[in-house]
Amino acid sequence: MDTCMSVSFSCSALELDVQFLKCEYAVRGEIVTLAQALQEELKSKPGSHSFDEILYCNIGNPQSLGQQPITFFREVLALCDHPSILDKSQTRSLFSADAIKRARQILDQIPGRATGAYSHSQGIKGLRDTIAAGIEARDGFPADPNDIFLTDGASPAVHLMMQLLIRSEKDGILCPIPQYPLYSASIALRGGTLVPYYLDEAAGWGLEVSELKKQWADAKSKGITPRALVVINPGNPTGQVLAENNQREIVDFCKKEGLVLLADEVYQENVYVPEKKFHSFKKVARSMGYGEKDISVVSFQSVSKGYYGECGKRGGYMEVTGFGP
Structure with missing residues (x-):
């Protein structure tokens, strides 16, 4: 029995190594590595370059x-x-x-x-009550504190959902291009397949449902089962804000194809165009008459974004709806 366990572990470790090597995360990749090397040179050899300071703009990190x-x-x-x-x-x-x-x-x-002790697995109940009340005030639809999971930033919540959804390389996640590389990296790390859909730059980086259908069909023809659709709204890095009627089309597409809708909504307070308005995907789904039993929606939020800028303090949550116990 010990031998079988050892062999199984070795295979799993090998598979993990391959998945890990497939990960690419450009915002902390080669350019940043070069910048750090140059910074060390500036420190050890002042005046060695034509500049004396490096500003890191690779990530949204205002402080x-x-x-x-x-x-x-x-x-x-x-x-x-x-x-x-x-x-x-x-x-x-x-x-x-x-x-x-x-x-x-x-x-x-x-x-x-006092802080410092372990809490409930989903986070302190009273804080989840407060968040649920805020969501309800924003959307005009009820929010359940038991659907809220407090996380150390939105990224761990995304990783957790990928771990839940991806079973093998035959499972696909529809993901926007261009995208924040957290998604492609976490899909690769979990051993799934990225199914890209391309935003239309000529239409203000709009999301065309015809493009979703095309990429979904292409994935199915290759033996890949799309499990979820990632939508970043407002967009990162494109900054677009989806129109409500477009969101309704996206919700209907997910409902029809049985996809989990993963809504990255961390920039919901960063809307600077007067004629644009943020609507959460959960609000849109509920306004269409879809309830818990009709569609699975996960929304991500973070204190790194908005006006908070608390990137290093690591706070966030996900609201998970439409999942069984």
């Missing part, structure tokens, strides 16, 4: 480029991490009354009234 963190967030975090100072007289002069009030509200929801 590294000088954006100051929002004071309220940092005050609340500090108070939650060190609650013993809440009752000290100096705290009222150092921290805003709003931050003190919010910290107390959060600590009241945490078992033991």
Whole structure:
């Protein structure tokens, strides 16, 4: 029995090695590696190049480029991490009354009234209650705290969904091109097949359902089973915002073909064109009359984006709807 287990493990490790080597992640790839080498040269040999500073613009990372963190967030975090100072007289002069009030509200929801302990697998219930209330206020449709999974950023949530959905190289994930390479890399790492669909640059990087149908049919003809459709809205790196009628077409396509709709919605607060408006895919699906039993939708959100810019603090969630227990 031990021998069989050993052989099985060896094969699995070999397969993982191959999958790992297939991963490409350009935003942290060769250009960044070269930049880091040049930075070391500038440090060890000042004046060795015609420039004396390197600005890293490979990823959306505003605080590294000088954006100051929002004071309220940092005050609340500090108070939650060190609650013993809440009752000290100096705290009222150092921290805003709003931050003190919010910290107390959060600590009241945490078992033991302190951070640092393991929590529920989906995250602290009280915080999920707050997120669900925010989603409901945004969409006008109910949100269940038990559908919310708190994660250390949106990326781990995406990896988790890929791990859940991909069984072998015969499983495909429809993914936009151009795309944020998290998706192609995680598909490769899990041993699945990327099924690309191409956004139309001439139409403002629009998503044509005819293109989805074409790529879906092409994948099926090759023996690949498409399992999910990734939609990044607002777009990354293209910045487009999908029209609601286009979203309805996409929802209908997923419903018809039995695809899980993976909605990357982390840029929902980064809409700068007045005539454009963000609509969540869950809201669109519910407005079409589709409920939990009709379609599976997963929405990703992150505090790295929007106006927060808290990339290194690692906070995010996914709302998982339309899945059985």
